[in-house]
Amino acid sequence: MKKDKKIIEDSISELYNKDKWVRDFMQSTYDIFGMPISTDLCLNKTDKILFVWAMMSLVKAMKQDESWKELKKENLDPEEAAYKYAESHYELTGGFVLPSTINNENEEKDL
Numbered sequence: 001m002k003k004d005k006k007i008i009e010d011s012i013s014e015l016y017n018k019d020k021w022v023r024d025f026m027q028s029t030y031d032i033f034g035m036p037i038s039t040d041l042c043l044n045k046t047d048k049i050l051f052v053w054a055m056m057s058l059v060k061a062m063k064q065d066e067s068w069k070e071l072k073k074e075n076l077d078p079e080e081a082a083y084k085y086a087e088s089h090y091e092l093t094g095g096f097v098l099p100s101t102i103n104n105e106n107e108e109k110d111l
Contacts, residue, residue, distance in 0.1 A: 035098065
């Protein structure tokens with residue numbers, strides 16, 4: 001069972017490294033939300049932290065909502081697919097694929 005879980009956990013990161021469409025889709029999603037699209041484009045430590053946070057958030061979303069696989073099967077342009085995925089994810093969950101890194105006022109009051 002642990003071996004199966006490991007394969008599932010690694011599958012999106014493996015696709016990012018091996019599948020150009022998945023990599024372009026993920027980078028387009030980062031770009032939509034104003035995040036660095038690769039570590040090579042990070043200018044400082046803050047950018048690197050944002051990139052890692054964005055990647056972890058997107059991988060989590062892609063595991064929970066696998067509608068991106070249908071967009072890939074439809075052979076959509078990765079950038080167009082990223083916009084469609086972000087929109088459908090918002091409609092489905094009420095939240096952004098990459099949530100804000102800044103707490104809103106209501107969250108701060110609850111602390």
